[in-house]
Amino acid sequence: MAKTTRRMTMTGAAALAAGLIRPAMAQDGAVKIGVIYPLSGNSATAGNYSKMALEVGADVVNNGNADLAKLIPLAKGGGLPGLKNAKIQLVFADNQGTPAAGQNQALRLITEEKVAALIGAYQSGVTLTASAIAERHGIPFVNGESVAANLTERGFKWFFRVTPVALDFARAYSDFLKVQKAAGRKTDNIALVHENTEYGNSVGSVIVDQFKKDGFAVGTKIAYSANSSDVQPQVLQLKEKNPDVLIFISYTSDAILYTKTMKELNWKPGIMIADNAGFNDPAFVKSLGSQVEGLINRSAFSAGKAGSVPDLFNKIYTKKTGGDELDDVSVRGLQAFMVLADALNRAGSTEPAKIQAALKATDLPASQMVAGYDGVKFDDKGQNVKAASVVTQMRGGKYVTIAPKERATAEVILPYKGW
Amino acid sequence: MKRWLLWGVLGALVLAYPLLTEGSAVWQRLGALVLLAAIGASAWNIVGGYAGQVSVGHAVFFGFGAYSAVVVYTHLQWPPIAGAPIGMILSMLVAAAIGVPTLRLAGHYFSMATIAVGELVRVLSSTSDFLGGAQGLGGPAMPRSVFDLSFISAAPFYYIFLAVLTLLLGLTWWIERSRMGFYLRAIKDSERAARSLGVSAGQYKLYAYMLSGAFASLAGSLYLCMFGFVDPESGFGILISVKIVVMAALGGAGQLFGPLVGALILVPLEELSNSLLGGQGAGLTFVVYGAIIVIIARFLPSGLLSLLERRKVTRAD
Numbered sequence: 245m246a247k248t249t250r251r252m253t254m255t256g257a258a259a260l261a262a263g264l265i266r267p268a269m270a271q272d273g274a275v276k277i278g279v280i281y282p283l284s285g286n287s288a289t290a291g292n293y294s295k296m297a298l299e300v301g302a303d304v305v306n307n308g309n310a311d312l313a314k315l316i317p318l319a320k321g322g323g324l325p326g327l328k329n330a331k332i333q334l335v336f337a338d339n340q341g342t343p344a345a346g347q348n349q350a351l352r353l354i355t356e357e358k359v360a361a362l363i364g365a366y367q368s369g370v371t372l373t374a375s376a377i378a379e380r381h382g383i384p385f386v387n388g389e390s391v392a393a394n395l396t397e398r399g400f401k402w403f404f405r406v407t408p409v410a411l412d413f414a415r416a417y418s419d420f421l422k423v424q425k426a427a428g429r430k431t432d433n434i435a436l437v438h439e440n441t442e443y444g445n446s447v448g449s450v451i452v453d454q455f456k457k458d459g460f461a462v463g464t465k466i467a468y469s470a471n472s473s474d475v476q477p478q479v480l481q482l483k484e485k486n487p488d489v490l491i492f493i494s495y496t497s498d499a500i501l502y503t504k505t506m507k508e509l510n511w512k513p514g515i516m517i518a519d520n521a522g523f524n525d526p527a528f529v530k531s532l533g534s535q536v537e538g539l540i541n542r543s544a545f546s547a548g549k550a551g552s553v554p555d556l557f558n559k560i561y562t563k564k565t566g567g568d569e570l571d572d573v574s575v576r577g578l579q580a581f582m583v584l585a586d587a588l589n590r591a592g593s594t595e596p597a598k599i600q601a602a603l604k605a606t607d608l609p610a611s612q613m614v615a616g617y618d619g620v621k622f623d624d625k626g627q628n629v630k631a632a633s634v635v636t637q638m639r640g641g642k643y644v645t646i647a648p649k650e651r652a653t654a655e656v657i658l659p660y661k662g663w
Numbered sequence: 664m665k666r667w668l669l670w671g672v673l674g675a676l677v678l679a680y681p682l683l684t685e686g687s688a689v690w691q692r693l694g695a696l697v698l699l700a701a702i703g704a705s706a707w708n709i710v711g712g713y714a715g716q717v718s719v720g721h722a723v724f725f726g727f728g729a730y731s732a733v734v735v736y737t738h739l740q741w742p743p744i745a746g747a748p749i750g751m752i753l754s755m756l757v758a759a760a761i762g763v764p765t766l767r768l769a770g771h772y773f774s775m776a777t778i779a780v781g782e783l784v785r786v787l788s789s790t791s792d793f794l795g796g797a798q799g800l801g802g803p804a805m806p807r808s809v810f811d812l813s814f815i816s817a818a819p820f821y822y823i824f825l826a827v828l829t830l831l832l833g834l835t836w837w838i839e840r841s842r843m844g845f846y847l848r849a850i851k852d853s854e855r856a857a858r859s860l861g862v863s864a865g866q867y868k869l870y871a872y873m874l875s876g877a878f879a880s881l882a883g884s885l886y887l888c889m890f891g892f893v894d895p896e897s898g899f900g901i902l903i904s905v906k907i908v909v910m911a912a913l914g915g916a917g918q919l920f921g922p923l924v925g926a927l928i929l930v931p932l933e934e935l936s937n938s939l940l941g942g943q944g945a946g947l948t949f950v951v952y953g954a955i956i957v958i959i960a961r962f963l964p965s966g967l968l969s970l971l972e973r974r975k976v977t978r979a980d
Binding site: 283284288335337338340342344347349351355368369373379380381398440445446 | 687688689692696789790796797798799801804805813815886890891892893894896897934937938941942943946948949
């Protein structure tokens, strides 16, 4: 037994050594950024799109883009001028959608790859464990898309979150409804329909709380399982209550099911809002976009006016993916990368403490944003206080931006039309 | 004489491992991960290997351990490790509650029942606010005292896991040689024959199941101390149950060191394939991982340790 074990261990050891122990700096003078995303598992699609978005970002910084260079200082090409023109090298790792793999990979990127900073890790639970390792090692961790509230409540000094959180979404909806109420539309009777896992539960409860503060009462709250094969009971319940405003927090297959069932039972509210996710999935938009005409949604991405930063980035990205546009998730990853690139450039060093200081001093204007934020500026907890969402509306099978005014490309049309 | 020397060298290597890998945090951590997985798989081995009752729901106990640790922190501000004994006691009670009705089921039906219970617990846990619901719960973000077991290096974890594994393997070794060990193997070979000879099969299967559950729970608590977070999927997910079974079966179920050997192969393989191939995003990791498991299962159906048995037999000839 002893012999077998030892032989096996040694074979494994040799294989591991060959793969894991590489020189700290692979290319001369390139600065390494570790990126942890779900590249396999349930969220692999989202992870792989984000990966491509970051590659677009790195390509723009390293090789430049003439149009973007007029709007963003770092798009001139030739790497980071503040860091001796160092190019950026992205080192990707797969978190497999598990908190354990995320933490193991974070440790590897920090200690073996010697990355200057980390970006990741999509799922809130994975971000939590991966950033804990970065904190212990004193390496900056920039998060682009995890919305769990507790992430910035841990007293961490190396954690920076660029994305808006559920509270920002709730405020965006609430503000939208206030405007509609002022315009004389009925908003008294509000129904909330949410799927019952982490996403639906957490966002749902935040919306209810924020609405209460703003004087909107959520009269009907329906939780359901996203795996359901039939939502007739829920839609019948809605039909009976007949709310003025209906808010969905749903994944893709259930979004499709609700859309079809509402049409079958021929019921629609005056205003229908969907919290991104399923209703923004390209698969949903392509097949059922025409059935939810006038649906209100939120997104971190809005292509905006031609020649704007998001529009230009979107063109490069679409070329890379072969047709898929930037969306809510990939644009937030790309924005996180641009924030880190800016901080590295100002830090003028790969020393963690200097990067941390530069991140703290980040102050990017709305005009340089690829995501629909008002800018980037971190508070003491590392949360971007200028994070925001744009409000969009479905028009002829495509989402157009209707709020805020600066980014809007169209006026809102109500009531909800549906099919 | 030679044999003792071999064991001595091996023991020294195991003890010195964290010092030998001082320069590489990843290697040090890998050692700890192997031991942690070996604790879970060795715990399963008592009921799955020796008694032949193939539970595919050990994540229930693992999850109870992990959640007990994080719950005492969240609700009572205790260090997570203080939840370990609570988890073990709870797991023994749960094992009794699950075991009394399900251990009557023969063979595959028992396995199916354990899967069902596992999934049920996972779904229930995701609706419980006390357990943090679907979002899960995190341990102490910042270490408050040494009892929070929040170390930068993996070496302390390595030695803690090693101590637990040694205790567990010692206990298993003792059971193997005791009356209970003979009973369990008799039940595994033929429960009917064992019963006809006066073995109270139900009782001993239950003992094995409870003991197994307690240690699987301990593995869960230790996991939480190291990783600091658990949600329904990473605590009660079916993948955990499956990994535990695969590890024990690969090394050799029903053999003292079988699960450890399985962990020694699978854990580095998983980490290595993910580190080398994961970043490309082609999903290659699991293809390679799965292929190697299939190859081993094809050529060594009774586990890697059966290689050694075969050699012994040839030598005896």
